[in-house]
Amino acid sequence: xxxxxxxxxxxxxxxxxxxxxxxxxxxxxxxxxxxxxxxxxxxxxxxxxxxxxxxxxxxxxxxxxxxxxxxxxxxxxxxxxxxxxxxxxxxxxxxxxxxxxxxxxxxxxxxxxxxxxxxxxxxxxxxxxxxxxxxxxxxxxxxxxxxxxxxxxxxxxxxxxxxxxxxxxxxxxxxxxxxxxxxxxxxxxxxxxxxxxxxxxxxxxxxxxxxxxxxxxxxxxxxxxxxxxxxxxxxxxxxxxxxxxxxxxxxxxxxxxxxxxxxxxxxxxxxxxxxxxxxxxxxxxxxxxxx
Numbered sequence: 001x002x003x004x005x006x007x008x009x010x011x012x013x014x015x016x017x018x019x020x021x022x023x024x025x026x027x028x029x030x031x032x033x034x035x036x037x038x039x040x041x042x043x044x045x046x047x048x049x050x051x052x053x054x055x056x057x058x059x060x061x062x063x064x065x066x067x068x069x070x071x072x073x074x075x076x077x078x079x080x081x082x083x084x085x086x087x088x089x090x091x092x093x094x095x096x097x098x099x100x101x102x103x104x105x106x107x108x109x110x111x112x113x114x115x116x117x118x119x120x121x122x123x124x125x126x127x128x129x130x131x132x133x134x135x136x137x138x139x140x141x142x143x144x145x146x147x148x149x150x151x152x153x154x155x156x157x158x159x160x161x162x163x164x165x166x167x168x169x170x171x172x173x174x175x176x177x178x179x180x181x182x183x184x185x186x187x188x189x190x191x192x193x194x195x196x197x198x199x200x201x202x203x204x205x206x207x208x209x210x211x212x213x214x215x216x217x218x219x220x221x222x223x224x225x226x227x228x229x230x231x232x233x234x235x236x237x238x239x240x241x242x243x244x245x246x247x248x249x250x251x252x253x254x255x256x257x258x259x260x261x262x263x264x265x266x267x268x269x270x271x272x273x274x275x276x277x278x279x280x281x282x283x284x285x286x287x288x289x290x291x
Contacts, residue, residue, distance in 0.1 A: 004032040004080070006099040008092055011062030014105025016069065018135040021283060022103040023070045023077065025133075028173040031100055033070075033077065037063045038084040038091030059083060089123045096130045101285070106134040106277060125269055125277075129260070131166055131287040133253070134277055148252040148282075149179040149232065153244050153272065154218050155257060162289035163257040164219060168226040170285075176252060177230035178222075182215040183243035184235070211235045241275045248280040256284070259291040 007022035009015050019035060026033040039059035040052075063081050070079060084091040096102035104121065125132050152167035154160050164180070171178045212235050223231055236243045248254040256273050269277075269286070276284045 002029070002031045003098060003100040004034040005029070005101055005103065006034045006036060006095050007103040008088070008105075009035045009037045009063055009066045010088075010105075011058070011065075012105060014135075014137045016066060016105070017137050018103045018105035018133075019066050019070060020073065021133070021135045023074055023079075025101070025103070025170075025173075027074065027077065029100065029169075032080065034080045034082065034095070034099070035063060035066055035070075036082045036084055036091060036095055038086050038088040040085055040087045056083070056085075088120050089127070092124045093127045093129075096124070096128045096132065099130050101131040101133055102128055103133045103135060106136055122269065125273075125286050126258070128286075129288055131285050133283050133285045135283045136281070138281075147174070147176040148250055149177045150174075150253045150255065151179045151181055151244070151247045151251040152255040153240060153257070154180050154182040154215050156214060156218070160218050160257060160289075161221075163255045163285075163287040164222050166285060166287045167253075167255040168222045168229055170253060170255075171229045172226050174252065177232060178219075179232045179234060179247060179251070180215055180219050181234045181236070181244060181247045182211055182218075183238055183240040184211045185237075185239065208235060208237075240272045244272060244276060245279055248276060248282055248284075251280075251282045253283050253285055254280055256286055257289045258286050260288045 005022050005026045007015070007019045009019055023033055025031075037059045039055050060083055063083055067079050067081055071077060082095070084095075086094075092102060092104070102124070104124070106121070150167045150171040152163055154164070167178050212233065215233050215235055219231060219233070234247065236246075244254065244256070254276055256276060258269060258273060273284075273286050277286075
């Protein structure tokens with residue numbers, strides 16, 4: 001049996017959008033769907049909140065309401081629910097570990113709400129051992145009806161393997177293509193002319209030709225494994241944040257990687273993932289990989 005797709009539910013419009021996205025994904029992947037609501041609060045917050053009994057009752061209602069809404073759109077779908085007497089971070093990280101992916105809602109630009117209020121989302125994203133998908137309230141609504149590619153940011157192997165495989169598996173499930181995007185940093189400002197830039201690129205082992213080769217090598221294995229998935233390879237000069245945000249504007253989903261480690265300063269995400277989570281209109285998947 002395949003691993004479930006797990007969606008965090010907290011009663012907010014953002015988590016409802018995430019649950020609907022997770023339901024569609026579960027149907028495409030033929031995977032079971034699980035909704036969880038973790039209703040316990042940290043001690044410092046619980047002291048000024050409603051009583052535990054009221055919080056649990058409200059959580060149960062929110063969970064049942066979300067399930068009913070999903071069943072209205074997908075009659076007959078098998079949906080498991082779980083009310084968890086734990087804090088959101090520990091519950092989401094633990095349940096996500098045995099899931100195909102963990103799906104959460106996000107406001108996107110600016111403040112982040114629901115399960116992602118304060119530092120909760122940052123900790124879940126940074127600690128999860130499974131892919132975490134962030135879905136905005138509008139579910140990545142767009143104009144037009146044609147299929148869109150799954151965009152994946154390409155790093156040097158082996159760092160990019162897990163995000164690439166996730167992107168190809170998602171595209172295969174949806175019957176769409178993959179757009180593999182690689183950004184390479186501009187040369188220093190002292191290289192003004194075309195000749196000096198070319199010489200510097202050759203010296204540093206970079207340049208358009210070399211970057212295209214690296215991208216092609218990174219996706220070669222997955223091209224063979226998912227032979228029916230169309231692939232577009234895109235190399236652009238510029239910072240990864242700008243390049244990926246540009247590609248995400250027309251994406252079904254944007255996928256980026258995150259090294260699995262525990263920094264001394266606590267859980268953190270890279271600046272590229274942060275920018276996508278706050279500014280990309282489409283859902284964003286953050287996929288952990290070995291450092």
